[in-house]
Amino acid sequence: MSKIFENKIIPVLFKIGQNKRLIAIRNGLSITVPFTIIGSFFLIIGNLPVQAWMDFISPYSEILNAPVNVTFGMLGLISAIGIGYYMGKELEVEPISNALITLVAFLLATLSEENTLNIESLGAVGMFTAIIVSLFTVEVYRFFIRNNITIKMPDGVPPAVAQSFISLIPAFVIITAIWIIRVILGVDLNAVIQIVFQPLVFGIDSLPGLIITSLIVCLLWSAGIHGDHALAGIVTPIVLSNLAANMAAFQAGTPLPHIVVEGFGLVFMSIGGTGATIGLVLNMMRSKVKSYKSLGRLSLPSAVFNINEPVIFGFPIVMNPIMMIPFIITPVIIGSFAYVLTKLEIIGAVVFLVPWTTPPVIGAYLATNGNIPAAIFSALSVVASYFIYLPFFKVAEKKQLLLEQGETEEEVIAEVSNI
Incomplete structure (x- = not known):
C-alpha cells in the first residue's frame, strides 16, 4: 500500500x-x-x-x-x-x-x-x-x-x-x-x-469534503510537499467566498450560511501548524531522549504561533511511517468534531479571518466573534492532540533510545514491532 x-x-x-x-x-x-x-x-x-x-x-x-x-x-x-x-x-x-x-x-x-x-x-x-x-x-x-x-x-x-x-x-x-x-x-x-x-463549493463545505481535503494536505506534507500550497488554487476561492458570505450575514444579523470557510482550518485544525503538531511538541518536551527534548523546547515558541516546519523536517515527520499516522488523523479527528459541534451550534461558526500566526484559543475566540465554547474547544484540542500523538511518539522514542544504546537498525525494528 x-x-x-x-x-x-x-x-x-x-x-x-x-x-x-x-x-x-x-x-x-x-x-x-x-x-x-x-x-x-x-x-x-x-x-x-x-x-x-x-x-x-x-x-x-x-x-x-x-x-x-x-x-x-x-x-x-x-x-x-x-x-x-x-x-x-x-x-x-x-x-x-x-x-x-x-x-x-x-x-x-x-x-x-x-x-x-x-x-x-x-x-x-x-x-x-x-x-x-x-x-x-x-x-x-x-x-x-x-x-x-x-x-x-x-x-x-x-x-x-x-x-x-x-x-x-x-x-x-x-x-x-x-x-x-x-x-x-x-x-x-x-x-x-x-x-x-456550485457542486465543488457544496462538496468542500461539508464534513466529507473537509476530511478529504485535510487528508490530501497532510499526505502531501508527509511526502515533503507543501500540501496547503498545493491545494490552495482549488480550495482558497471557495472558502474565501464562504467567509465573505458569513461576514455579510453577520453584518445583516442573519444566520451564518457556511461552516468550512477561510480560517476554519487555521483555528480549529492547524493548532501548532498543519497536522495539529502542538501535541507532538508537548510530548517531545517530556521525552527521555535528549535530542527530542531539546527539539521540543526549541519548537514550542514557533508552535504557539502555528509554525511547525522545525517539527515536520526536524523530528522528522516527512517520510516517517510512524509519525505520518497521527500527523494525518489528528486534524481529521479534531476538524470533524469542530464541524459537527458548529453544525449543532454548540460552538460558534467562523466569522472573521485572523492572522494564521494567532495562537490557539485566542484565534478561535476572535474568529468566532468571542464565542467562549469555541475557545474552550480549541484548548481541549491541544489536549486531544497531545494524547493522539502520545502512543506513536512512544514508539519513536523507544526506537531512538535503542539506537542510542548501540543496537542495530534491524534489532531496533524487531523490538519496536513488538510494542
Missing part, C-alpha cells in the same frame, strides 16, 4: 501542485489576504462581545463598516488583478499588461443587464469569474505573442510604449470576445460560472 501511495498517488498530486496555472491562482489569491484581515479587524472592533463597548461604538458602526464593505466588496476585483499578474509571470508573458487586460475583461464579463458596473460581482461572488477570465486572457495573450501577431514599434521607442502596442491586438481580441459573450449574446458569465462551480 505504501508503495502504491509513494509511486502512484504522490507523483500525481505533486504534478497537480506544480501546475503553473494553479500556482498562479494560488499566488494571485494570496494578494487578498491583507485585505481580508484588515476588513476582519474593523468588523471585530465594531462587534467586540462586550456590552459596554457595543453601546459606546454603536453610533459609529456605519463608519467602521466602510473599510469592511470596501475590502470584502472588492475581493473579486483584487483577485482578477492578482491572478492576472501571476498568470502572466508563470506563463512568461508581460505580467502587468496581462493583469490590466484581465481586469478590464473581468469588469466587462460582470456587467449588469443594463451594461453598467455590477458592484455585487466585484466581491467574493466574482472570484471564480476572475479565475476563468484570467485563464482565458493569458492563453489568448500567449497565442498572439508566440505567433508574433503583434504591432512592433521601431527601435528607439521607449519600452513602455512599445509594450503597450505589443498588447494592443491580443487585448482587442480578448475584450471583443468577452463583449460579444456578455453584451451581444447576453450571457451572464458570472451566473453560469457560479452554477458550474
Whole structure:
C-alpha cells in the first residue's frame, strides 16, 4: 500500500501542485489576504462581545463598516488583478499588461443587464469569474505573442510604449470576445460560472469534503510537499467566498450560511501548524531522549504561533511511517468534531479571518466573534492532540533510545514491532 501511495498517488498530486496555472491562482489569491484581515479587524472592533463597548461604538458602526464593505466588496476585483499578474509571470508573458487586460475583461464579463458596473460581482461572488477570465486572457495573450501577431514599434521607442502596442491586438481580441459573450449574446458569465462551480463549493463545505481535503494536505506534507500550497488554487476561492458570505450575514444579523470557510482550518485544525503538531511538541518536551527534548523546547515558541516546519523536517515527520499516522488523523479527528459541534451550534461558526500566526484559543475566540465554547474547544484540542500523538511518539522514542544504546537498525525494528 505504501508503495502504491509513494509511486502512484504522490507523483500525481505533486504534478497537480506544480501546475503553473494553479500556482498562479494560488499566488494571485494570496494578494487578498491583507485585505481580508484588515476588513476582519474593523468588523471585530465594531462587534467586540462586550456590552459596554457595543453601546459606546454603536453610533459609529456605519463608519467602521466602510473599510469592511470596501475590502470584502472588492475581493473579486483584487483577485482578477492578482491572478492576472501571476498568470502572466508563470506563463512568461508581460505580467502587468496581462493583469490590466484581465481586469478590464473581468469588469466587462460582470456587467449588469443594463451594461453598467455590477458592484455585487466585484466581491467574493466574482472570484471564480476572475479565475476563468484570467485563464482565458493569458492563453489568448500567449497565442498572439508566440505567433508574433503583434504591432512592433521601431527601435528607439521607449519600452513602455512599445509594450503597450505589443498588447494592443491580443487585448482587442480578448475584450471583443468577452463583449460579444456578455453584451451581444447576453450571457451572464458570472451566473453560469457560479452554477458550474456550485457542486465543488457544496462538496468542500461539508464534513466529507473537509476530511478529504485535510487528508490530501497532510499526505502531501508527509511526502515533503507543501500540501496547503498545493491545494490552495482549488480550495482558497471557495472558502474565501464562504467567509465573505458569513461576514455579510453577520453584518445583516442573519444566520451564518457556511461552516468550512477561510480560517476554519487555521483555528480549529492547524493548532501548532498543519497536522495539529502542538501535541507532538508537548510530548517531545517530556521525552527521555535528549535530542527530542531539546527539539521540543526549541519548537514550542514557533508552535504557539502555528509554525511547525522545525517539527515536520526536524523530528522528522516527512517520510516517517510512524509519525505520518497521527500527523494525518489528528486534524481529521479534531476538524470533524469542530464541524459537527458548529453544525449543532454548540460552538460558534467562523466569522472573521485572523492572522494564521494567532495562537490557539485566542484565534478561535476572535474568529468566532468571542464565542467562549469555541475557545474552550480549541484548548481541549491541544489536549486531544497531545494524547493522539502520545502512543506513536512512544514508539519513536523507544526506537531512538535503542539506537542510542548501540543496537542495530534491524534489532531496533524487531523490538519496536513488538510494542
